[in-house]
Amino acid sequence: MNIKIAIVDDNNFLIRAIQEKLSFFDDLHVKFTAVNGKDLLEKLESNRNVDLILMDVEMPKMNGVQATSAVKAKYPHIKIIMLTVFDNDENIFNSIKAGADGYLLKEVNPKDLHQGILETLNGGAAMNPSIALKTLKLLRNPFDFGNKAQTEDIKLSSREIEVLEQLSKGLNYNNIADNLFLSPSTVRKHIENIYTKLQVHNKLEAIQKAKSNNLI
Amino acid sequence: MNIKIAIVDDNNFLIRAIQEKLSFFDDLHVKFTAVNGKDLLEKLESNRNVDLILMDVEMPKMNGVQATSAVKAKYPHIKIIMLTVFDNDENIFNSIKAGADGYLLKEVNPKDLHQGILETLNGGAAMNPSIALKTLKLLRNPFDFGNKAQTEDIKLSSREIEVLEQLSKGLNYNNIADNLFLSPSTVRKHIENIYTKLQVHNKLEAIQKAKSNNLI
DNA sequence: GCTTAAATACGCCAAATGACGTATTGCGGC
DNA sequence: GCCGCAATACGTCATTTGGCGTATTTAAGC
Numbered sequence: 001m002n003i004k005i006a007i008v009d010d011n012n013f014l015i016r017a018i019q020e021k022l023s024f025f026d027d028l029h030v031k032f033t034a035v036n037g038k039d040l041l042e043k044l045e046s047n048r049n050v051d052l053i054l055m056d057v058e059m060p061k062m063n064g065v066q067a068t069s070a071v072k073a074k075y076p077h078i079k080i081i082m083l084t085v086f087d088n089d090e091n092i093f094n095s096i097k098a099g100a101d102g103y104l105l106k107e108v109n110p111k112d113l114h115q116g117i118l119e120t121l122n123g124g125a126a127m128n129p130s131i132a133l134k135t136l137k138l139l140r141n142p143f144d145f146g147n148k149a150q151t152e153d154i155k156l157s158s159r160e161i162e163v164l165e166q167l168s169k170g171l172n173y174n175n176i177a178d179n180l181f182l183s184p185s186t187v188r189k190h191i192e193n194i195y196t197k198l199q200v201h202n203k204l205e206a207i208q209k210a211k212s213n214n215l216i
Numbered sequence: 217m218n219i220k221i222a223i224v225d226d227n228n229f230l231i232r233a234i235q236e237k238l239s240f241f242d243d244l245h246v247k248f249t250a251v252n253g254k255d256l257l258e259k260l261e262s263n264r265n266v267d268l269i270l271m272d273v274e275m276p277k278m279n280g281v282q283a284t285s286a287v288k289a290k291y292p293h294i295k296i297i298m299l300t301v302f303d304n305d306e307n308i309f310n311s312i313k314a315g316a317d318g319y320l321l322k323e324v325n326p327k328d329l330h331q332g333i334l335e336t337l338n339g340g341a342a343m344n345p346s347i348a349l350k351t352l353k354l355l356r357n358p359f360d361f362g363n364k365a366q367t368e369d370i371k372l373s374s375r376e377i378e379v380l381e382q383l384s385k386g387l388n389y390n391n392i393a394d395n396l397f398l399s400p401s402t403v404r405k406h407i408e409n410i411y412t413k414l415q416v417h418n419k420l421e422a423i424q425k426a427k428s429n430n431l432i
Numbered sequence: 433g434c435t436t437a438a439a440t441a442c443g444c445c446a447a448a449t450g451a452c453g454t455a456t457t458g459c460g461g462c
Numbered sequence: 463g464c465c466g467c468a469a470t471a472c473g474t475c476a477t478t479t480g481g482c483g484t485a486t487t488t489a490a491g492c
Binding site: 073097099124140170203 | 349
């Protein structure tokens with residue numbers, strides 16, 4: 001077994017410490033390291049043959065949450081474990097939302113880190129018990145789930161929103177036309193305008209963007 | 217250290233197996249066992265000096281979820297770890313809501329069980345990696361909280377799931393091919409097979425169905 | 433060793449989609 | 463009355479997607 005790992009952290013000493021921990025295990029190989037999210041994305045561009053990323057949260061330029069979103073959007077098969085000294089709810093929740101596959105504290109011992117990496121690659125999730133408890137609490141109190149607003153002030157007409165809603169059901173243009181008593185041509189035009197306003201280029205992206213902006 | 221444990225399971229062989237696992241550790245002591253929730257509550261009545269309960273989910277008379285609610289309402293200081301052979305979302309979610317402090321599968325080895333018990337008493341939560349992943353998915357998808365467990369027993373291969381994940385990001389076939397180091401033809405074939413298995417006819421429907429069945 | 437399932441890969445064809453340009457109608461505001 | 467915007471509608475063209483057949487290679491199970 002040869003597991004290819006990337007480490008992302010703005011602190012070189014901590015990178016060194018993590019490498020040290022990984023060095024005990026023959027099946028783990030550090031492909032490269034990066035000092036922030038931007039650096040990571042650039043390096044992934046030219047060397048995407050990575051199984052798992054150990055990611056810090058707090059970093060300059062692009063933090064770990066943003067980087068996780070970006071990586072997961074482009075390389076969903078790459079697993080990501082957040083590895084950080086902080087365990088505040090905000091970071092944990094945002095990381096999970098961004099798609100992280102695990103969340104460990106940096107004080108983790110080599111054995112548990114190794115174990116967590118294997119479990120994550122095996123379709124599980126790696127988590128400190130204290131983190132696990134926080135996720136359970138978050139699940140029990142679904143109070144502030146959807147309200148992280150970063151609305152870009154996008155304005156769609158009411159007709160466009162109707163079309164978008166139909167689109168999100170998985171209907172094709174002809175069915176939408178039937179449902180809204182429109183010509184298929186008109187539906188297409190509406191969708192074209194929607195794409196322009198949202199700056200996207202296909203159904204999926206339009207629906208995702210619309211949802212994240214509470215348009216539908 | 218003297219940790220007082222109760223085991224609740226309607227299957228005597230499984231109780232025996234759990235006792236066996238606990239017997240390796242001097243700090244763990246099984247105070248009593250019960251065969252269902254009702255039995256547990258009665259026994260707790262006369263002997264409430266228990267630190268932690270290992271609880272089965274599926275039981276006659278009163279199941280583990282109901283028992284957890286009842287115990288937590290009356291004895292909030294007692295920790296409860298669900299210990300079951302099944303790991304379906306419904307049970308996990310309901311157990312968490314009922315107040316469980318952990319969720320382990322019965323196949324867990326003695327060391328991990330011991331570890332999980334200590335961590336739970338120490339203010340953490342015990343969780344299998346596969347369970348942990350499910351809780352993360354539940355956190356990401358606050359929508360499938362109240363609804364159905366109508367898992368249609370759809371089986372996708374791991375490669376198919378990878379493709380589906382890429383698809384759900386809004387990528388087109390060529391980009392998916394690039395990301396997974398495949399020929400576009402292969403991506404198309406995978407997607408075709410996915411559609412057949414899910415009985416759908418386009419991206420959107422596939423993604424919706426996959427999400428509602430927790431495949432992605 | 434044989435069987436099966438999964439993963440890989442092509443080709444063909446029809447349908448759906450996305451990106452253009454263009455045009456008409458209706459309605460509210462100034 | 464004119465302006466601007468939303469809503470309506472067509473045509474064209476290239477690309478993407480979905481459906482179907484076929485084939486080879488690899489991994490896993492018996």
